[in-house]
Amino acid sequence: MGRFDGRRLSVPRLAILVAIVGGLTFAGTSSWRHVQDAQAAGSHGAAWYAGYVDATVTPLYEFEQPASKAARDIVLSFVVADPDSACSPTWGGAYSLDAASDDIDLDRRIARLRQAGGSVVVSFGGAANSELSTACTDPSQLVDAYTSVVDRYDVRTIDLDIEGPALADAAATQRRAAAIKALQVARAKAGKNLRVWLTLPVSPQGLSTEGRQVVAAMLEQKVELSGVNVMTMDYGGSRAKDQTMLDASTSALTATHRQLGQVYARAGQDVGSATLWRRMGATPMIGQNDVPGEIFSTAAAKGLSAFAAEKGLGRMSMWSLNRDRTCGANYPDVTVVSNSCSGVDQGAESFAALLRGTMTGSPDSTEVTPVVGGRAGGRDSADNPVADDPATSPYPIWSADETYVEGTRVVWHRNAYVAKWWTLGDTPDDPVVDESASPWRLIGPVLPGEKPVQVPTLPSGTYPAWDQGAAYRKGERVMLRGTAFVAKWYSTGVSPDARATQNEPSPWRQLTDAEIRQAAAAASADTD
Structure with missing residues (x-):
């Protein structure tokens, strides 16, 4: 005998049953699709x-x-x-x-x-x-x-x-x-x-x-x-x-x-x-x-x-x-x-x-570059500073006896720093000095395989020698002991390497390496 012996399934009942089964099928498919969406979205990491x-x-x-x-x-x-x-x-x-x-x-x-x-x-x-x-x-x-x-x-x-x-x-x-x-x-x-x-x-x-x-x-x-x-x-x-x-x-x-x-x-x-x-x-x-x-x-x-x-x-x-x-x-x-x-x-x-907003992810899910020297800050420990080697340092090693003007770059404890203003004897990584008060700005670590940067030089006479009695307007360039400077504003009688502070900055700025290269190229072109 048939399963529904003695009972007949009417056309309206059949329609209802088909609708219910179809709805359950759609709901199951839709729910599974949402699960797939969520799994796929999650696999791409946080936004x-x-x-x-x-x-x-x-x-x-x-x-x-x-x-x-x-x-x-x-x-x-x-x-x-x-x-x-x-x-x-x-x-x-x-x-x-x-x-x-x-x-x-x-x-x-x-x-x-x-x-x-x-x-x-x-x-x-x-x-x-x-x-x-x-x-x-x-x-x-x-x-x-x-x-x-x-x-x-x-x-x-x-x-x-x-x-x-x-x-x-x-x-x-x-x-x-x-x-x-x-x-x-x-x-x-x-x-x-x-x-x-x-x-x-x-x-x-x-x-x-x-x-x-x-x-x-x-x-x-x-x-x-x-x-x-x-x-x-x-x-x-x-x-x-x-x-x-x-x-x-x-x-x-x-x-x-x-x-x-x-x-x-x-x-x-x-x-x-x-x-x-x-x-x-x-x-x-x-x-x-x-x-x-x-x-x-x-x-x-x-x-x-x-x-x-x-x-x-x-x-x-x-x-x-x-x-x-x-x-x-x-x-x-x-x-x-x-x-x-x-x-x-x-x-x-x-x-x-x-x-x-609420985004907490990172473009990279894994570490890109390990910290140079094993620890952030360029030291093995507080009592064991990393040794600086002139042969593997891009810039000169900082010296307490050297005078540095704005823009000068040095290396200290395997990190590179740039002078924000004139400085003498100020340790670049002095931990007790507030960053805003320090004359040094940390650029970043010395990288593996680095060699000393060949600092470009300008021939003597490229710019007039600085004259204590002369007045200089913004943009004028001079040379002092082989180093080129550019005036940041009008000045007279202020030496480019004179002491300057945050409150009394120097009217002079040392030329960047790029500016020196451009000047050297222009000088070379003029002589050809």
Whole structure:
């Protein structure tokens, strides 16, 4: 006999049963998908915040001394092609990798930040100059160029900021994707991972066609793409007149989320919604944007941070830490973008802290560079200072009997310091002296394998000898006992090497190594 012998299942009952079974099936599938989303999102680690730092703009931003946890992790910008050598990486077209180490102590400052627990992401590209893949057309040399940067700074996360003409360069898009894939494979063979983020311009309607193609190229090359960071800034005509900067930004992120779902699906990677949010980031331009009338306020920063927390955004950045402060009263027109201030009244707030919000992760999940000498601070112990060796120190060893003027660099206990003003007999690492009162600023540790820096010199007579009876205006240069100085303001009768203090600073500044090299090159050209 049949199981339902003596009973008939009516058509209405059958419909109800089918609906119940179907609902249970959908609910089970949906719940499982949510579990998969959560597991995948969690596998990418905690969401992280890191502000961009323009490495070459003056005045230099001292990222190696983070003032807060929000300033501890940075995206160092920008590595671009050398204008005179397409396959040679430079910082901003101004410094080769070696010159950046010699002239602005970049390697040492990175090491110092890592001692303080920070992480460094290196960003390639940007709005100005040429991203490496657009200028360097030789595939193997392009791989070598990217590799030289990643290896030199031992970075575990890179950022590819593709905008402007580079965005529409289809050939460069393919070269870049192939080179990054080769780089990831090589790093993996060496037992080192490499996280790759794309940073792309966006409108409130989402990514452009070219932007989506840049993402698709990476996925086609099987690059392990950590995520896509969109520049929620400079909307121009794409933003409606009644649309706030916050609304434009959340609209841009929502539209990009939908678009990326389609791009990943076409690449055979049908990821869930939560995973996709985790693979996205946002980077607003704080305060006054490049587009007149576009102002990203501290209130907008709070709103964007709340949106990121709600959606589970994987990354937050900003342009830039250099600008995260209220402009001073001597900056007359805040509607003109400054490299050193935001253009809005921030009060006691920092955009970095507001945008970081509840994000507690780091761009790198593992230690990047071990502390030099085994301990932070450059000592084996308080009673056993590390010995300084002139043969392996980039700068002269500090001496209590030597006079040092502003800008002089020395080594003491395997750390490099720069003089903030005239000093004699002040120990660079005196633990009882308040940092603001010390004439020395810690740059960072002496790095393994370093040799003495060849300090450039100028021929005698390059500039007039300093004359006690002469009056000097700002910008004038003189020489004293073979050292070149430049006047910071009008002075007369004050020797460039005369004693100066924090309260009574010297009107003279010693020329930097970069300035000396430029002067020497100009002098050489004049004699040819």
